[in-house]
Amino acid sequence: MAAPSSITAHPATGLSNSELLRKKIRLASCYDPASTSLLLHPRLAEFYPEVLFLLHSTARASVPLMQAALERSRELAEHDEVAAALVAYLAEHIVEEADHDEWMLQDLELLGIEREQVLHRIPALGVIEAVGAQYYWIHHVHPVAFLGYLEALEGEPVPVDAVEYAMQHSGLPPAAFRTLLVHAQNDPDHSADLDRLIDRLPLDAAQTAMLGVSAITITSAVESAYSAILKPYLASTPRG
Amino acid sequence: MSNLEKLTKAGIVDPNHLSDAEKKTVESLSDDEVNCLISVKGKAQAAGIAAAPKII
Numbered sequence: 001m002a003a004p005s006s007i008t009a010h011p012a013t014g015l016s017n018s019e020l021l022r023k024k025i026r027l028a029s030c031y032d033p034a035s036t037s038l039l040l041h042p043r044l045a046e047f048y049p050e051v052l053f054l055l056h057s058t059a060r061a062s063v064p065l066m067q068a069a070l071e072r073s074r075e076l077a078e079h080d081e082v083a084a085a086l087v088a089y090l091a092e093h094i095v096e097e098a099d100h101d102e103w104m105l106q107d108l109e110l111l112g113i114e115r116e117q118v119l120h121r122i123p124a125l126g127v128i129e130a131v132g133a134q135y136y137w138i139h140h141v142h143p144v145a146f147l148g149y150l151e152a153l154e155g156e157p158v159p160v161d162a163v164e165y166a167m168q169h170s171g172l173p174p175a176a177f178r179t180l181l182v183h184a185q186n187d188p189d190h191s192a193d194l195d196r197l198i199d200r201l202p203l204d205a206a207q208t209a210m211l212g213v214s215a216i217t218i219t220s221a222v223e224s225a226y227s228a229i230l231k232p233y234l235a236s237t238p239r240g
Numbered sequence: 241m242s243n244l245e246k247l248t249k250a251g252i253v254d255p256n257h258l259s260d261a262e263k264k265t266v267e268s269l270s271d272d273e274v275n276c277l278i279s280v281k282g283k284a285q286a287a288g289i290a291a292a293p294k295i296i
Contacts, residue, residue, distance in 0.1 A: 212273040
C-alpha cells in the first residue's frame with residue numbers, strides 16, 4: 001500500500017518509513033505470518049513460563065533503554081531535528097512501559113516461579129547481545145536506531161482474543177496472563193503512535209538503514225531464543 | 241550484483257515468491273542491511289530455525 005500524501009514516502013518504494021521498516025522486519029523473520037499464535041498451542045502450559053522469562057528479558061531493559069535514548073536525544077535535540085522529535089515520544093512511552101517487567105515477575109510468581117530465580121538466571125545470549133547493542137546505537141551512533149528495536153518488538157501486537165483463549169483453555173491461572181492481556185489491549189495504540197512518529201521523521205538514508213539493522217538484529221535474536229524454547233513442541237503446533 | 245541476487249544467492253529469499261513491491265523493498269536495502277540479513281538469517285538457517293508459528 002502506498003504511503004498517504006501527508007506522509008513522506010520512501011522514493012524507491014512509495015512506502016512510508018514505518019511500512020518499509022515492517023517489510024524489513026518481515027524479511028528478517030523466520031516465522032510464518034499466516035500461522036496462528038502460540039497462545040493457541042495445546043501445550044502452552046508447558047512452555048508459557050519460558051515465554052514469560054524471555055519476554056521479561058527484554059522488558060527489564062525497556063525503560064532503561066528508553067531513558068538512555070531520551071537523555072541522548074535531549075543532548076542532540078538543539079541541532080538535530082530527528083533527535084528533537086524523539087524527546088516527547090520517549091518521555092511519554094517511558095511512563096506507558098513502566099513496571100511491565102515487575103508485572104511479568106508477578107505473573108511468573110503465580111506460576112510458582114520465584115522472582116529471584118528469574119532475576120538471577122542468565123537470559124538468552126542473543127537477547128543480551130541485541131539489547132546491549134541498543135546502548136551502542138544510542139550513545140555512539142544515533143538514538144533513532146532504537147525505534148527499529150521498538151518496531152520489531154511492538155509492531156505486531158498479540159491479539160486480545162488469543163490471550164483470552166489462553167486464559168480460558170491453557171489450564172494456567174488466568175491472572176498469569178495479566179501482562180500479555182494489558183499489552184494486547186494497549187499495544188495497537190502504541191504501535192500506531194510509533195508508526196506515526198517514524199513516518200514524520202525526516203530520516204536520511206543512513207538513519208533509515210540504522211532503523212533497519214537495529215530491527216533486523218533484535219528480530220533475529222528474539223526468534224532464535226523463542227525457537228530454542230519451542231523446538232520440542234513445534235511438531236504439534238496448530239496451523240490456522 | 242543486485243540486492244535481490246545477493247539475498248537469493250545467500251538463500252534468504254526466493255525471487256519466485258516475492259511480489260514486485262517486495263522486490264522493490266529488497267532493492268531499497270542498504271549494503272549494511274543486506275549484510276545484516278545475510279548474517280542473521282544464515283545463523284538462523286544453520287541453527288535449523290525454519291518456518292514456525294507466529295511468536296507472541
